[in-house]
Amino acid sequence: MSSQGWTPGSLLGAKDAAHANLLTAASASHIKVTLKDDTLGLGARLGRQGEQTGLDAFKGLLGRLNGKSDEELKKDERKLEDVRLARYASLKFPEVRFVRAGLLEHEKEPVSTLVPKEETTKKSKSNEKKRSQPGDDETSSSESDTPARKSKKTKSKSKSKSKKSRSREETDSESSSESKKKKKSKKRKAESEDADKAAEVKKPAVSRERQPMGRQVLRARHIAQKKRAMLDDKSLNERRLQTFIVLCHTLTIAIFLTAFFFTCAIPIFWPLLVPYLVYISLFSTAATSGDLKGRSPFLRSLPIWKVYASYFPASLHREETLPPTKKYIFGYHPHGIISHGAFAAFGTEALGFSKLFPGITNTLLTLDANFRIPFYREYALAMGVASVSRESCENILTKGGSDGEGMGRAITIVVGGARESLNAQPNTLRLVLKRRKGFVKLAIRTGADLVPVLAFGENELYDQVDSDQHPYIHKFQMFIKKTMGFTVPLFHARGVFNYDVGLMPYRHPLNIVVGRPIPVMQQQNRDKIDDQYIDELHSRYVEELLRLWDQWKDVYAKDREGELEIIS
Known part of the structure; x- marks a missing residue:
């Protein structure tokens, strides 16, 4: 269009046309040129969904000209790649379906061996706190209250917190000696808990697989x-x-007996077999x-x-x-x-x-x-x-x-x-x-x-x-x-x-x-x-x-x- 003399901001169409007086400079500001990404050419037909062609890279170039970001283009490329791999797998392995792998039943470790003691103690403490606070359910159910009620609740909470902090400061100044003793006892308990944890880590997880017994060993x-x-x-x-x-x-005895009866079936060997039987039986x-x-x-x-x-x-x-x-x-x-x-x-x-x-x-x-x-x-x-x-x-x-x-x-x-x-x-x-x-x-x-x-x-x-x-x-x-x-x-x-x-x-x-x-x-x-x-x-x-x-x-x-x- 620029080769034909068109410049940005100018009107489209012939200036000597019958409707030229209806076009103004305002209409020229809405004209925008876009290039279609999936255009393969005149008379071309798009393939099936996900089918890749030789103009895929050219589509990305046109997308950049249209203002698409690199992240969007990469997402499109990933989708096409996934479709291509899926088609290849379906053609190569028509009867195979790939699923996520997991552990067998006897390979799963007990839950107690996987969860450390700290998390269990934290969960138990949190549950006790929830039980001790009966108003939690009410606060959770009243989330849809008006902003005025919420502001009142926050103010009352802040007041109660300030009172509690003052009382705690007074009690801390009086019981400083007792707190030191408690800290020492807590340290000893923590050391004993760490030793217990180390012993538990060393213990192997008990397998749930049934051990063979008796004849099953054979x-x-x-x-x-x-x-x-x-x-x-x-x-x-x-x-x-x-x-x-x-x-x-x-089968040695069975083999030699079979050979003996086979020779007995042949009359030519009878003159030899009769004296042989008498000899081994009597003499x-x-x-x-x-x-x-x-x-x-x-x-x-x-x-x-x-x-x-x-x-x-x-x-x-x-x-x-x-x-x-x-x-x-x-x-x-x-x-x-x-x-x-x-x-x-x-x-x-x-x-x-x-x-x-x-x-x-x-x-x-x-x-x-x-x-x-x-x-x-x-x-x-x-x-x-x-x-x-x-x-x-x-x-x-x-x-x-x-x-x-x-x-x-x-x-x-x-x-x-x-x-x-x-x-x-x-x-x-x-x-x-x-x-x-x-x-x-x-x-x-x-x-x-x-x-x-x-x-x-x-x-x-x-x-x-x-x-x-x-x-x-x-x-x-x-x-x-x-x-x-x-x-x-x-x-x-x-x-x-x-x-x-x-x-x-x-x-x-x-x-x-x-x-x-x-x-x-x-x-x-x-x-x-x-x-x-x-x-x-x-x-x-x-x-x-x-x-x-x-x-x-x-x-x-x-x-x-x-x-x-x-x-x-």
Whole structure:
């Protein structure tokens, strides 16, 4: 317009127009030129609300020309930015809605720990003052009074305040000595309150989260094991291999029986199977002869047994070295459900038995009935396992060895037996030992020293039905033990693909501690063995077990629910 000759204060329109005489200089003062902020151009169409275009910065420039402040322009820019972010979030995360975060219920601290004492005392004092002033409600309700009444009230208040101040000055001059004493007492009270506050600050806030009890502790432990399993591929593959080997060992009898029945289904193997069954049932003495001819050091030293022991993990500890010039009877406690610790420590070289006790040939003993199972007996003999019968024990400790009379040989007996497996409850240790003296008599006849062994963690590998809570089930289990020689404990642990139910043992550390040997004087004549000497050796054996428990319970049995019990 200025390029066309228009100047501020001049009239708009042609001067020679028909209505030019109607325009005056006053009309020129109301003319104001404004530039529209959202004008994009001729023929342009505004987008949707909040949609940004390339002329947004130009809009701000036009707004400044129109007199908008920088704060207003920044507010507009913030609104556009919020809309843009909201649109981006709705397109990127269509099903996600972001809300304000807060604390969980058990993470909230009690209110008493958050509010200091000063604020509570102030609030209580203010409440007392309000109660002592009955006219407060009236003054609050009369806020809508006229200004004259308000002025009267203020004057009366000022007069009363002046009277009170005069009376206070008179009383202060008279009771100056008493005020000093009160100040000293107040200081002492303040110091004591500060000390109380400091003590309260040091006290941690009590969490409202419910602490797990009893079996829930085990469940939490298994959940933690599941979280640890979420590791890298290498460690995950190692854990899978450990699980597979332990599963195979747990189902060893079932695997060999399956293989036997499979071969029985093939007629070509019948001429071999019939003589084999007759031999192992009637004529075989390999499990009781004490020759240990079927023992395979190669099979006992395979690397898979170290993988088996690392599943728990298991470890073997000794308190004293044992000279290889003597014989030994290792008494393993407790029996547990399957005695995984006994197999790892004394049935294989996974825990390094030959390195801890060099020169000693140890033989793990099991039920004689296991050597009547086809195919499985060959595997057991190759692992160096023998029968727990009296004949087998005497033959092992009196034949072979460095001197041909059993020197340097040892046997491992799970003294509690099947009866003790019914008492295998987690975090408890109840040993069936009070009337078990047969192994003591065996030690006297063969001249073998007694070596107590305590396995921490054996009872924690499985859960089973408590015999005290289910007496009828316990009676049925004892009936099977008397008639068949073995028990059927109702147990469970974890599975292969789950952590709740299955026959796989829990991943719990096994710490097998070998105690000090108890020397025994040999008496080969059974009729001349003194009963007092048997009782003396038995009591010394029990004392050594109790010493092992007291020495290592705080290290390997931190979650125990009771002390060691010796039952009959």
